Amino acid sequence: MNTNSLDTRLEDIQTALKQKGYRLTSSRQTIVEALLTCGGHITADGLLEVVHEIDQTVGRMTVYRTLELLSELGLIRPVYQGTGAAHYILLDRGHHHHLICSGCDAVIEFEECGLQEMGQLLAERFNFMVEGHLVEFYGRCQNCQ
Amino acid sequence: MNTNSLDTRLEDIQTALKQKGYRLTSSRQTIVEALLTCGGHITADGLLEVVHEIDQTVGRMTVYRTLELLSELGLIRPVYQGTGAAHYILLDRGHHHHLICSGCDAVIEFEECGLQEMGQLLAERFNFMVEGHLVEFYGRCQNCQ
DNA sequence: CTCTGTGCAAAGGATTTGCACTACG
DNA sequence: CGTAGTGCAAATCCTTTGCACAGAG
Numbered sequence: 001m002n003t004n005s006l007d008t009r010l011e012d013i014q015t016a017l018k019q020k021g022y023r024l025t026s027s028r029q030t031i032v033e034a035l036l037t038c039g040g041h042i043t044a045d046g047l048l049e050v051v052h053e054i055d056q057t058v059g060r061m062t063v064y065r066t067l068e069l070l071s072e073l074g075l076i077r078p079v080y081q082g083t084g085a086a087h088y089i090l091l092d093r094g095h096h097h098h099l100i101c102s103g104c105d106a107v108i109e110f111e112e113c114g115l116q117e118m119g120q121l122l123a124e125r126f127n128f129m130v131e132g133h134l135v136e137f138y139g140r141c142q143n144c145q
Numbered sequence: 146m147n148t149n150s151l152d153t154r155l156e157d158i159q160t161a162l163k164q165k166g167y168r169l170t171s172s173r174q175t176i177v178e179a180l181l182t183c184g185g186h187i188t189a190d191g192l193l194e195v196v197h198e199i200d201q202t203v204g205r206m207t208v209y210r211t212l213e214l215l216s217e218l219g220l221i222r223p224v225y226q227g228t229g230a231a232h233y234i235l236l237d238r239g240h241h242h243h244l245i246c247s248g249c250d251a252v253i254e255f256e257e258c259g260l261q262e263m264g265q266l267l268a269e270r271f272n273f274m275v276e277g278h279l280v281e282f283y284g285r286c287q288n289c290q
Numbered sequence: 291c292t293c294t295g296t297g298c299a300a301a302g303g304a305t306t307t308g309c310a311c312t313a314c315g
Numbered sequence: 316c317g318t319a320g321t322g323c324a325a326a327t328c329c330t331t332t333g334c335a336c337a338g339a340g
Contacts, residue, residue, distance in 0.1 A: 059322045078225045128244050131284035139276035204297045
């Protein structure tokens with residue numbers, strides 16, 4: 001699904017944390033591991049459950065705080081999916097692309113990207129330092145049409 | 146900012162409501178008017194304040210319910226901007242494109258779209274009926290670099 | 291007139307503090 | 316060892332629900 005293996009991505013995230021001076025606690029490792037395993041598109045509480053399958057002692061607060069931290073670092077991103085709690089998606093080198101069905105909230109991820117050029121163009125036009133992007137198509141999936 | 150004038154868009158939305166069998170109440174008109182005036186990128190509570198500048202009697206609940214209704218009709222869309230409350234953005238014929246600064250949460254909207262073709266492609270590949278899309282570039286604005 | 295829409299207040303969730311304790315580096 | 320990180324519980328904030336009343340068609 002992602003272009004990099006889980007292990008590679010885990011290392012990338014750990015490196016990113018270190019570089020910014022954040023500590024590599026076991027809680028954070030467990031949370032990141034759980035997040036990579038489930039592939040994202042999950043709520044904070046949903047992630048907590050996955051985390052608890054690995055380590056019961058990690059608290060809900062740590063999950064919330066770690067998600068916030070990863071968001072700041074540009075590694076994940078909260079999005080609306082249906083209503084209720086925020087869903088977090090993994091960013092692969094700043095990119096993410098998916099289709100969302102407005103009927104059943106199904107998510108289909110896809111790779112691609114003719115957007116490098118557009119980013120370049122916008123960066124120049126607005127003097128904006130582009131770090132990544134999110135592309136979301138919405139509509140009706142096969143079953144919901 | 147938008148390709149259509151406010152009046153035109155107001156009429157479009159009112160027409161869309163009528164066609165779906167929803168009533169054109171004065172509260173809804175006021176809320177839509179306020180939303181178009183401020184250009185979107187606003188929370189439910191923020192919008193309530195704008196609405197109250199026009200009509201003090203409109204309640205918070207009506208704003209929430211109207212936003213939900215407009216979302217269902219595909220006229221607006223909730224997104225996360227930073228954390229906290231949902232922000233609603235206006236969709237222009239199902240499209241929206243913006244840059245968000247991760248430093249100060251500033252939003253720069255832009256028109257464009259080389260994405261029609263990609264939508265077409267994805268629609269065929271996944272048998273998905275594409276109704277619209279959201280493109281979000283994020284990074285650092287001029288002041289926050 | 292009828293039935294959708296509204297407003298209020300209270301409930302329900304999700305997320306955020308405050309603070310003492312733990313453990314990474 | 317010192318400071319960033321953690322966990323708990325309480326607080327806060329956002330959003331939804333239940334119900335009686337008002338107003339659009």
